[in-house]
Amino acid sequence: MIISITMNPSIDISYPLETLHLDTVNRVTNVTKTAGGKGLNVARVLHQSGADILASGLVGGHFGAFIQEKLSKEGICHHFFMIEGETRNCIAILHQGKQTEILEQGPSITNDEAKEFLSHFDQMIEQASMLTFSGSLPAGLPDDYYKDMIDLCHKKHKSVVLDCSGRALQNALKGQIKPLLIKPNREELAALLGRNVENTITDLKEALMSPLFDGIEWVVVSLGADGVFAKHYDTFYQVKIPPIEVVNPVGSGDAMIAGLAQALDYKQSDEKVLKHGNVLGMLNVQEKVTGQVNMQNYRVLFDQIQIKKV
Numbered sequence: 001m002i003i004s005i006t007m008n009p010s011i012d013i014s015y016p017l018e019t020l021h022l023d024t025v026n027r028v029t030n031v032t033k034t035a036g037g038k039g040l041n042v043a044r045v046l047h048q049s050g051a052d053i054l055a056s057g058l059v060g061g062h063f064g065a066f067i068q069e070k071l072s073k074e075g076i077c078h079h080f081f082m083i084e085g086e087t088r089n090c091i092a093i094l095h096q097g098k099q100t101e102i103l104e105q106g107p108s109i110t111n112d113e114a115k116e117f118l119s120h121f122d123q124m125i126e127q128a129s130m131l132t133f134s135g136s137l138p139a140g141l142p143d144d145y146y147k148d149m150i151d152l153c154h155k156k157h158k159s160v161v162l163d164c165s166g167r168a169l170q171n172a173l174k175g176q177i178k179p180l181l182i183k184p185n186r187e188e189l190a191a192l193l194g195r196n197v198e199n200t201i202t203d204l205k206e207a208l209m210s211p212l213f214d215g216i217e218w219v220v221v222s223l224g225a226d227g228v229f230a231k232h233y234d235t236f237y238q239v240k241i242p243p244i245e246v247v248n249p250v251g252s253g254d255a256m257i258a259g260l261a262q263a264l265d266y267k268q269s270d271e272k273v274l275k276h277g278n279v280l281g282m283l284n285v286q287e288k289v290t291g292q293v294n295m296q297n298y299r300v301l302f303d304q305i306q307i308k309k310v
């Protein structure tokens with residue numbers, strides 16, 4: 001079973017408007033409210049691609065209950081830790097071809113909750129064959145919290161796929177025990193290295209040879225429509241994908257994480273790991289709803305992906 005962790009989930013609210021009028025009333029009819037957060041996208045995509053999945057993390061209050069209800073309705077197993085604070089809402093206003101987002105910071109986690117979650121998590125790890133940690137850490141948790149979670153996984157010989165950015169990622173990489181895979185996009189990679197990274201084989205290769213990545217088995221740099229540049233131990237891969245119609249690219253990184261984790265869990269070859277990750281990312285791009293894939297289109301995309309050792 002793969003356990004997907006979301007430490008700061010949200011109810012994602014979408015308001016489609018013809019035009020957004022400022023400083024006056026906007027009325028909206030087609031409201032959608034979904035269980036959101038990067039790890040929940042991962043869980044949904046894994047569920048849709050047939051994996052055995054458990055979603056976990058922190059939820060609180062009525063909004064936390066709403067998230068659990070939504071997941072249950074979708075048939076996704078979950079086992080969250082309840083906190084005192086209320087789970088957040090994130091609002092996306094879709095107007096004139098644009099997306100204006102209002103993102104709540106979310107609840108602040110107390111020291112006791114931080115400690116208690118670690119023991120809740122420690123008990124769950126046993127059931128996992130692989131774990132994914134996605135997204136930001138909520139306020140109140142130290143920046144090295146993912147590092148502590150990775151250490152607990154290591155003690156039980158479980159691998160972690162980590163998808164976060166900023167200080168949470170920097171601190172997780174400082175630990176002696178490393179995640180199995182990280183998947184920065186080019187901007188996140190640049191932020192990590194403190195320098196611009198060009199979309200060229202030479203520059204990407206040089207970037208991934210940084211000592212920062214020593215001990216991390218897989219570093220996968222996602223490049224949107226340009227596919228992926230990846231390093232597995234000392235082997236570098238350039239992965240080219242075919243052009244596709246873009247419906248909604250949001251969450252394609254999460255769908256890719258789902259694919260990479262699933263293929264690694266099945267101990268697939270490098271080629272299959274990279275292809276499966278890219279196909280799930282691309283399938284998400286072709287769907288209107290964030291964090292969804294339609295597996296019917298799988299094979300045709302899989303067969304068009306080209307992988308080259310560089």
Ligand code: ATP
Pocket residue numbers: 185222223224225226227228241243244246249250251252253254255256277278279280281282285
């Ligand atoms: P997000 O933050 O929205 O989840 P990300 O920045 O983490 O995305 P991307 O690099 O944008 O991740 O996309 C991940 C993968 O999804 C890509 O490597 C690719 O396989 C697929 N993908 C994303 N955008 C496109 C696109 N426009 N056309 C084809 N495939 C895409």
